[in-house]
Each structure stands twice: as structure tokens, then as C-alpha cells.
Amino acid sequence: MFIRSLTLHDFRSWTDVTVDLRPEPTIFVGRNGFGKTNLLEAIGYLTTLRSHRVSTDAPLLRAGTDSAKIAATVENSGRELTVEVTLSADRANRATINGSPQRRTRDILGVLRSVLFAPEDLALVRGEPGERRRFLDELVATRGPRWAAARADYDKVLRQRSALLKTASASLRRGGSDAASVLSTLDVWDAQLAEHGAMVTAARIELVAQLAPHVIGAYAAIAPASRPADLRYHSSIDDSLGTPMTAVDSAPVDSVAVDSVAASVDDIAAMMLERLKAVRDKEIERGMSLVGPHRDDLELILGDQPAKGFASHGESWSLALSLRLGSVELLRAEGTEPVVLLDDVFAELDAARRAKLVEFTDDVEQVLITAAVGEDIPAGLRGRRLAVDVDESGGSRHSVLTDIGTQVA
Structure with missing residues (x-):
């Protein structure tokens, strides 16, 4: 898989740009x-429908505009698809594939698969559980709209249930019909939270089981003198959910037999309902939802210790890098060669880790790289270079791209 062309309109610092790309390394310096990271951010958005830098879409729109567009023509095994997303300030985002409007933006998920390496990746090891949950959910989303829909539905129910819990205590103190109404409504939300939460949890557990061997192998190659790495999914529903409940080998989630996935989801939903029942009084007292995938974590382990708090700086970087390398290998195992995006990571790595990353990219079909200065790029990494600059003429500051002296944006 590779991107043949990328077009941005009013996205971040870019007014209008079309970049023609080839299946080879391309380096933006x-x-x-100046806007080089914005190019990779746009590609990442088409992959996951999220930015890796901000939690909302508003900052992605160029200042003073009310919409932005990202489009990419992707070639995969000889088949070309053009996917486009329009981000809007005051209405729902819209998406098309080959010009045909899609009913939901998430219907484009899976058209473009990419893996982004960025300086922010250190937070996967040293940051809060939300960073690691986000990592898992973004990787699950590349598998198609069905699994992204489960997370969106879960988030919607979670917000509504949490709002009810904030007022439940006062209603129960009043008693009578108010108390009865709260409890019956909470029963309804519990059932829906368990239904959607079980889908999210099952998809994550399955992903971790399939991803772990690739990450463990990558870490052993990057840091051979370090302690062995391991991954474990920690569920707030039940500690026994750290491993998949059905044997699915390394097949992608969408190809797993429906009966086996459904049975696993049903089991998890039943366990979650029991857990919600057990903590209901505590949830009402605290006014918040205490059980579900929004409270889970991906445990990263070195030897017999958690990486967070015990890993050195070098070990943390090696583990973060291994999570991304493992993601690439997982997608390859599923039959897709993802586009690899390296956002200014060489400046963060020592010589040994730089060399390992260069070695890894040797057989990648397309790798797109950003660097603040050309000297940050290892000598052994060859590829087309494009200069990213800014134009402040006309009273407007915007990014421009130059290829061998020819301005193309």
C-alpha cells in the first residue's frame, strides 16, 4: 500500500497543497x-479519524476558516481509491470514497492504513492509561468501521450514564417516583454499557494477543541486553480477561468466525453487568462510572516489573518504538503493507536505535519522514527530499513545499 497523492485544503498551516508521492522514502525537511508534521498528521487522520496531537478537530482547521479537507489517493495491490474527509466547524464531518458520499465518516476506515512514529510516543510508556487505550483503539479502528462504531456507541452511552450518576444521589434521597425512575433508567444504561463495552473489550483483548509477539520480538532486537518485554491487558471488569477467551490465532478480527466472537462478547457483557451491579452504590456515591473499557489499561512489562516507573529512558524509548514496529508487523501479517510515518523521531533516538529503525524501513513500501534539519537523517537512509518553508507575503502566513527548487504549494 502507498499514497500516490495527498491534497490538503485549509488544514492547519496549509492553504492548498497537492503532493505527488511514490512508493519510496520521502523526507520533508x-x-x-513550519508545517511538516501537519502533513503526517493529515495522513494519520485519514487512517484513524483522530489527530495524534489534539483531542478535537477544531485546531485542525486553518485559522479564520470554517472547514478543511484532506484527500489521498491510495494504491493497494494495483487498486486505486481516493478517500476524502471534510472537517467542519459547525456541522458533522463528511467523507467520500472515489467521490461517492459515505453515510458515516467512519466508513472510510481501512482504506488507508498507516503507522505513525512520533516523539509523543514516549507517553505510551510513561504516560497515563488513556494514552495506551488510545493506542489500542486507533489500531483496532484500522480494522474497519464495525469496531470503530462499537467504541463510538460506548462513548455515547458512557456520557449519558455518567450524567445520570451525577444527579442520582440527590434523586435517591428524595425517594418516591424520582428514586424509582433513576434506578430503572440506570438499569437500561447498564445493559447498553455492557453490550457496547463488551465489544470494545473483546476487540482490544484480541488485538493485544495478536500484537504481543511482534512487540516482544521487536524489543528483543532493539534492546538485546535489556530485560524481556511483555504486554498484558488489564480489565476493570475482571482480572481474568487479560487473555482472549477464544483462540483466533493471528487472523484479523473481521475474519474471525462470528459465533466465536459473539460468544466471547456475550461472556464479557455478562461479567460487566455483574460488576456494575456490585459497584452501583459506589458509583452513585462518587457520581461516576467506575467499570468498563474507559478504566482499562495496557500493561507494559519489563522482566517482572511494570515499565512505567521502572524503565530507564533508553528502555522506555525502545519499548515505545517496539509498540509501533509491532503494529507494522501485525498489519503485515494481516496482509497489508502499511504506510510508515516517522515524525521527527530520529532526533530523539541514539545511534543504535536510529540504525535499527533505518534497517526496519529498508523493505517498507512507502515511508514518509520529517526532520528539522537534514543532519538528523541517518546517512544510510536515502530518499527524495522536499523542503517545507513558510510564506508570509500578502499578510497571511502559510506553509509551502519546494521540490528541487520548484514550488508546488
Whole structure:
């Protein structure tokens, strides 16, 4: 898989740009703040429908505009598809595939698969559980709209249930019909939270089981003198959910037999309902939802210790890098060669880890790289270079791209 062309309109610092790309390394060189990362961010957005830098879409729109567009023509095994997303400030985002409107933006998921390496990846090891949940959910989303829909439905129910819990205590103190109404409504939300939460949990557990061997192998190659790495999914529903409940080998989730996935989801939903029942009084007292995938974590382990708090800086970087390398290998095992995005990571790595990353990219079909200065790129990494600069003429500051002296944006 590779991107043949990328087009941005009013996205971040870019007014209008079309970049023609080839299945080879392409290096974008420019000072910090000039807009090179925005190019990779746009590709990442088409992959996951999320930015890796911000939690909302508003900052992605160029200042003073009310919409932005990202489009990419993707070639995969000889088949070309053009996917486009329009981000809007005051209405729902819209998406098309080959010009045909899609009913939901998430219907484009899976058209473009990419894996982004960025300096922010250190937070996967040293940051809060939300960073690791986000990592898992973004990787699950590349498997198709069905699994992204489960997370969106779960988030919607969670918000509504949490809002009810904030007022439940006062209603129960009043008693009578108010108390009865709260309890019956909470029963309804519990059932829906368990239904959607079980789908999210099952997909994550399955993913971790399939991803772990690739991450463990990558870490052993990057840091051979370090302690062995391991991954474990920690569920707030039940500690026994750290391993998949059905044997699915390394097949992608969408190809797993429906009966086996359904049985696993049903079991998890039943366990979650029991857990919700057990903690209901505590949830009402605290006014918040205490059980579900929004409270789970991906445990990263080195030897017999958690990586967070015990890993050195070098070990943390090696483990973060291994999570991304493992993601690439997992997608390859599923039959897709993802586009690899390296956002200014060489400046963060020592010589040994740089060399390992260069070695890894040797057989990648397409790798897109950003660097603040050309010297950050290891000598052994060859590829087309494009200069990213800014134009402040006309009273407007925007990014421009130059290829061998020819301005193309």
C-alpha cells in the first residue's frame, strides 16, 4: 500500500497543497513550526479519524476558516481509491470514497492504513492509561468501521450514564417516583454499557494477543541486553480477561468466525453487568462510572516489573518504538503493507536505535519522514527530499513545499 497523492485544503498551516508521492522514502525537511508534521498528521487522520496531537478537530482547521479537507489517493495491490474527509466547524464531518458520499465518516476506515512514529510516543510508556487505550483503539479502528462504531456507541452511552450518576444521589434521597425512575433508567444504561463495552473489550483483548509477539520480538532486537518485554491487558471488569477467551490465532478480527466472537462478547457483557451491579452504590456515591473499557489499561512489562516507573529512558524509548514496529508487523501479517510515518523521531533516538529503525524501513513500501534539519537523517537512509518553508507575503502566513527548487504549494 502507498499514497500516490495527498491534497490538503485549509488544514492547519496549509492553504492548498497537492503532493505527488511514490512508493519510496520521502523526507520533508523544515524548521519546527513550519508545517511538516501537519502533513503526517493529515495522513494519520485519514487512517484513524483522530489527530495524534489534539483531542478535537477544531485546531485542525486553518485559522479564520470554517472547514478543511484532506484527500489521498491510495494504491493497494494495483487498486486505486481516493478517500476524502471534510472537517467542519459547525456541522458533522463528511467523507467520500472515489467521490461517492459515505453515510458515516467512519466508513472510510481501512482504506488507508498507516503507522505513525512520533516523539509523543514516549507517553505510551510513561504516560497515563488513556494514552495506551488510545493506542489500542486507533489500531483496532484500522480494522474497519464495525469496531470503530462499537467504541463510538460506548462513548455515547458512557456520557449519558455518567450524567445520570451525577444527579442520582440527590434523586435517591428524595425517594418516591424520582428514586424509582433513576434506578430503572440506570438499569437500561447498564445493559447498553455492557453490550457496547463488551465489544470494545473483546476487540482490544484480541488485538493485544495478536500484537504481543511482534512487540516482544521487536524489543528483543532493539534492546538485546535489556530485560524481556511483555504486554498484558488489564480489565476493570475482571482480572481474568487479560487473555482472549477464544483462540483466533493471528487472523484479523473481521475474519474471525462470528459465533466465536459473539460468544466471547456475550461472556464479557455478562461479567460487566455483574460488576456494575456490585459497584452501583459506589458509583452513585462518587457520581461516576467506575467499570468498563474507559478504566482499562495496557500493561507494559519489563522482566517482572511494570515499565512505567521502572524503565530507564533508553528502555522506555525502545519499548515505545517496539509498540509501533509491532503494529507494522501485525498489519503485515494481516496482509497489508502499511504506510510508515516517522515524525521527527530520529532526533530523539541514539545511534543504535536510529540504525535499527533505518534497517526496519529498508523493505517498507512507502515511508514518509520529517526532520528539522537534514543532519538528523541517518546517512544510510536515502530518499527524495522536499523542503517545507513558510510564506508570509500578502499578510497571511502559510506553509509551502519546494521540490528541487520548484514550488508546488
